[in-house]
Amino acid sequence: MWTEEENIKIKNRNTRNLRDLLIDGLKDSETFVLLIMSRKKGDYDFPWTKITVRPVEIKGKRFLQFKYFESLKHITKNYEPNQVGEKIIETLSHNFSEIHLHSTEKDLHIKITRKGNVLINKGKPTRRMKPDLSHDRIKEYPLDSKIHIKFLQAIGIVNNIGEIKPNMHGKFVQVNEFIRSIEIMVKKLNIKNRPIRIIDYGCGKAYLTFAAYYYIKEILKIPVNVTGIDTNEDIIAKAIDLRDSLNCEEMAFFISRIEEFEPEETPDMTLSLHACDTATDEAISRGIMLNSKIIIAVPCCQHELHHKLSEPLFKPITQHGILRERLADIITDSLRASILRIMGYRTDVIEFVSVEHTTKNVMIRAFKTTKTCNDIVVAEYRRFVDFWGITPAIQIMLGERFEKCLKNYSE
Template sequence: MQEIKNAIDEVLSSKLIKAVISNNKDKNAEYRKIGINLKEKSNGEEFYQIEKFTQKQVFHENISEKELNDKFMEFMEMGYRQADIWSEGINFNIKISKKGKVFIGKKRTDNSSVAQKTKQHNKKKEYILKEGMDIQPLIDLGVFTKDGKVVNSKYDKYKQINRFIELIDHEIRKQNFEELTILDFGCGKSYLTFVLYYYFTEIKKINVNMIGLDLKEDVIKNCNEIAKRYGYKNLRFEMGDINGYRFNNKVDMVITLHACDTATDYALYNAVKWNTKMIFSVPCCQHELNAQMKPQNLSILSNYGIIQERVAALMTDSIRGNLLEAAGYRTQLLEFIDIAHSPKNILIRAVKGNISEEKKNKCIDEVEKLISEFSFNPTLYKLFREDGII
């Protein structure tokens, strides 16, 4: 190990800009490779960012220059046999033979362009809803000031709203939509509905007919007054229950945000019945399966209330995703917001597409095995079965 330490000391005698540590002798090692990059904060302070790459994920850690030597040594002791290093004026290459012999190669070069690239940190994100835009719903929500600046205390909310818009925009930009009919189930006070209307009409220039649905008469009255005040002529709000709502025209998009428990299932069911092109759903309060959960062979999942609650919620959305696939929708379960801000952080995005019969059958089989194991009777499964959708 002394040879490795000497090699690292030599490498770090000049300022490290970038390093890639790879070729672990253990093929089952947790990390395929490890990157080290010099970064710079907006105030000019430098630090190093560690990137640890598994087969499917990358984990980050920030360290100071003082910690660099120990960290580098720690990584090399984990069994990696190669390190490629870019420093100021020199490139290094460390290789360790199977017998532990250390070889170090050096090449003088100008790495100023590498330094400039790696120092870029937290590059300002380009949001769809940009500061300076005249978005009255965001002003009324307290996210924007009157001159269009983000209120500091509302920055997380600003990011959440943009994230939701981005997830919709990902599908919208795939086609040249000229008009869309959109139903928003359980719209509540509807500020996000108003923001969506702004996005479709002002940013995407799409002619939309948008309807918000809620059970509270005072909420519906207030939202219609706000829509009129904003001049959103093709946005209206109606009072109604998701379960029994009827709509006779074509529907291009269904949105459900935090429809509680099985209300989400009825919204998804209606969306599929209408042959809706796109579905965006953020479920909430998944109580149904939690109350039914009686594992046949996996009682460990019901031994602890908090575990049962969380597992049941995840199973609920897994079942919904599979059933939507079986109904002919390309379905993804995506992180809507950081789980640090809310445990209700899953968004179901389903888009009408060509799903093979083999895939549909597999999805149904997986659902039925889960139902059998835990004695579930999911509402969406019942609705789809009774109506012949699956």
């Protein structure tokens, strides 16, 4: 990424060179995307750990929005472009050790040494998209890669300067968007007198498991216990090592099939992200059986119904492998959602990230309400499975618990 000859060394942080470089960068309305300035560790001559600047549009006029971060809080100030020079001079008088200037054309990574020397590395742009000012914000993630750099580095998503690793972009976005749904549900749960209990089924390398724990405990400041379950012994051993090295005492990991895991206490929230094939059904059915108040599942590859869809009317679709697969995916997820509704969950199905981040981008979110076995939904469900001549895996997994609803309806 770096080319040696593009590196620049400036003698003093207050030289006009650095100041002008930043001011010119910020004023360029065509290319400027984001500026991040981070304080030297252990330097407390001013309260801000970090300052970020981005362009915003307010009532049709371009401003530069400065965010001043202090620990987990921040304050925001919007300045007109002609005030920016003064603000940059003011901020450069403090001991920032790292500055990143992102434009659509290049990235500048600036390090200021203890002696005040300035080293500038030029790199390819990591934010090529022009910011959409009309929305008044660049997409902000709950776990921003520059703000939560230590945590995201520890779980292997970013490198030591907060850049998302090339093969991790999809996972970074998936985990962040998943966290948005978790946050909404945590607020709905409103548990006050004990830690929230979460199980992440098919946790794999546990990116989501750790992110859920960190976000709820460290950012929302809500006590939480998080358990990760997976059949893969190696990845569970690694997750346990990581948990221990990060001192995440309220996390537990177990090697187990989802359907065989018996938690000591009822989970409040059941998660699964890309648990393969019918492992998603295991996760949802375990959530239902254990009376989990919330179930959030993002299904992965599904094979169960691919070769069971023989309804002649649909031959124009089912004769083409790719279309049959997509139809089977849609039917499988519809049935999962219907079963959740029948079992008393208010359920919605959303696209949680755009397809560029993963084609497996359907999220099923369910919140337990009191009403079970709603006759209208049971009737819909029965007509639907009868039409296709199928009994989905999740229905079989739920066994008697589900059969009761069907029976009640027949009577």
